[in-house]
Amino acid sequence: MYEAQRIPVLKIDENLITSIQIELSDRMVVQLQKDILEKIKKTGAKGLLIDVSSLDIIDSFIARSVINIARTSKYLDAATVVTGISPEIALTLLQMGF
Amino acid sequence: MIRMDIEDEDDINKARRRVRGFLSENGIDRYPLLRSYMLTIVSELARNIYLYAKPGKVNVSMIDEGKKRGIKLEFIDHGPGLDLEKMKKEELGKNGLGLGLTGSKSLSDEFSMDSSPGRGTHITCIKWIK
Numbered sequence: 001m002y003e004a005q006r007i008p009v010l011k012i013d014e015n016l017i018t019s020i021q022i023e024l025s026d027r028m029v030v031q032l033q034k035d036i037l038e039k040i041k042k043t044g045a046k047g048l049l050i051d052v053s054s055l056d057i058i059d060s061f062i063a064r065s066v067i068n069i070a071r072t073s074k075y076l077d078a079a080t081v082v083t084g085i086s087p088e089i090a091l092t093l094l095q096m097g098f
Numbered sequence: 099m100i101r102m103d104i105e106d107e108d109d110i111n112k113a114r115r116r117v118r119g120f121l122s123e124n125g126i127d128r129y130p131l132l133r134s135y136m137l138t139i140v141s142e143l144a145r146n147i148y149l150y151a152k153p154g155k156v157n158v159s160m161i162d163e164g165k166k167r168g169i170k171l172e173f174i175d176h177g178p179g180l181d182l183e184k185m186k187k188e189e190l191g192k193n194g195l196g197l198g199l200t201g202s203k204s205l206s207d208e209f210s211m212d213s214s215p216g217r218g219t220h221i222t223c224i225k226w227i228k
Binding site: 023025026027056057058059060061064086088089091092095096097 | 107108110111114115118130131133134135137138141142145197198200201204205
């Protein structure tokens with residue numbers, strides 16, 4: 001399997017910032033999860049900002065992955081903030097039982 | 099109407115893209131919540147086909163019933179099928195497969211699933227435009 005396209009994870013001061021600007025494939029989500037955790041470990045970042053404002057869909061796989069990233073980051077002592085969830089996506093996730 | 103084959107992982111994204119185009123052409127962009135529901139169902143159930151029952155098909159069409167207009171999504175595969183009685187007992191939603199299924203059911207106005215072990219699965223979701 002070829003390597004998944006990567007989403008950049010930037011470090012600014014003590015924080016990591018990632019903004020998802022392209023259509024996500026499942027492979028990319030898995031890769032992003034790995035990249036973020038490795039970078040937290042390497043840099044000792046205390047905060048993580050995930051911007052999803054460009055996404056027009058967050059299904060259960062993506063939602064669960066973001067939740068997993070936030071949970072695991074907490075174990076590594078970094079707090080996660082997710083920004084840019086549109087009202088439609090919020091309602092869709094709620095309706096699905098999240 | 100659009101028909102798509104689901105065979106590899108990229109087909110999940112392709113299906114989402116084609117349904118985006120289809121919804122756009124049919125004026126559904128005016129209903130952002132409906133659009134979000136439809137795209138999410140396609141993503142969930144196309145992924146289930148890819149993970150558990152590939153290859154399969156996804157059909158999307160506009161339907162009219164009297165004064166009502168709606169969108170019909172169909173997901174057809176010839177995979178291992180599901181034991182519906184057993185799944186009811188075990189409560190849908192406890193594993194990955196269930197979450198996509200129960201979620202899609204909650205997002206639909208009408209949801210029907212025809213499946214049995216060894217015979218594949220046929221799921222139909224309808225959402226009316228309100």
